Amino acid sequence: MNTPALPLHRSRLSLYLDLIRWNRPQGWLLLLWPTLAALWLAAGGFPGWHLLLVFTAGTVLMRSAGCAVNDVADKDFDRHVQRTAQRPVTSGQLSVKEALAVGAVLALVAFALVLTTNALTIAMSFAALAVTVIYPFTKRFVSMPQAVLGVAFSFGIPMAYAAVSNHVPAQAWWLVLGNLGWVLAYDTEYAMVDRNDDLKIGIRTSAITLGRFDVIGVMGFYALCIACWAMVGHEAGRGVWYFAGLAAAGMQALWHSWLIRRRDRDGCFKAFRLNHWLGLSVFLGLVLDTALAG
Secondary structure, three states, rough: OOOOOHHHHHOOHHHHHOOOOOOOOHHHHHHHHHHHHHHHHHHOOOOOOHHHHHHHHHHHHHHHHHHHHHHHHHHHOOOOOOOOOOOOOOOOOOHHHHHHHHHHHHHHHHHHHHHOOHHHHHHHHHHHHHHHHHHHHHOOOOOOHHHHHHHHOHHHHHHHHHHHHOOOOHHHHHHHHHHHHHEEEEEEEEEEHHHHHHHOOOOOEEEEEEEHHHHEEEEEEEHHHHHHHHHHHHOOOHHHHHEEEEEEEHHHHHHHHHHHOOOHHHHHHHHHOOOHHHHHHHHHHHHHHHHHHO
């Protein structure tokens, strides 16, 4: 009888890269585009190489650290879900202490980058870290833990404004609200993939809470996202290219409604994986708009 070659011959580096989902960049791209958009809006254009480097590297590092914490928190659940059963922690390839150590090192490097900004941004980074650590545990008692994830995934926005101008205007919070809608949309699509497994093991998700209204809910979240970001563009005096990017994002959201309409795993997972293109569309529209306006 053949035994699957699991874990034993994999290098530590390979396991660490698996832990932080290095081969799946969609996760950090979903954080990166709204964070960079906030930098561009706050600066009225290119924010400078220093802040671009700090927020790009910081986003990748904190998302990676968050994956490590998430896998530790979910280790007893992941083994019951087909898609996650072979993650390094739940499969025993990495210990809890080792995974947390990886996460801590990554978070410390990210914090070192934040220290090159200003006091307000540094102070906000502590709140961002707290929400990142808390989020994985909310699946046990919050009906829509995706909302908590939305808060965690949105902290880069006010931090970007703070780093550029040392204050956070109302415009930033509208951008946060729009991003919260976007996270709820794509992470509900993600939750729809695992709904049957999550029901068996008792995890709470927005897909379960919304029930038969899941597709309508996803589209409502996308509508909130587009509406808030349109308001931000109007308040910031952005022009045709920004709204063209927003229109492209809206068309992609409609395409996602078609992909998830039957609630099959492949369609829902495809919709989730394509979301980083939606964020890129908005960001590129903003970059073009600020460049041509200058």
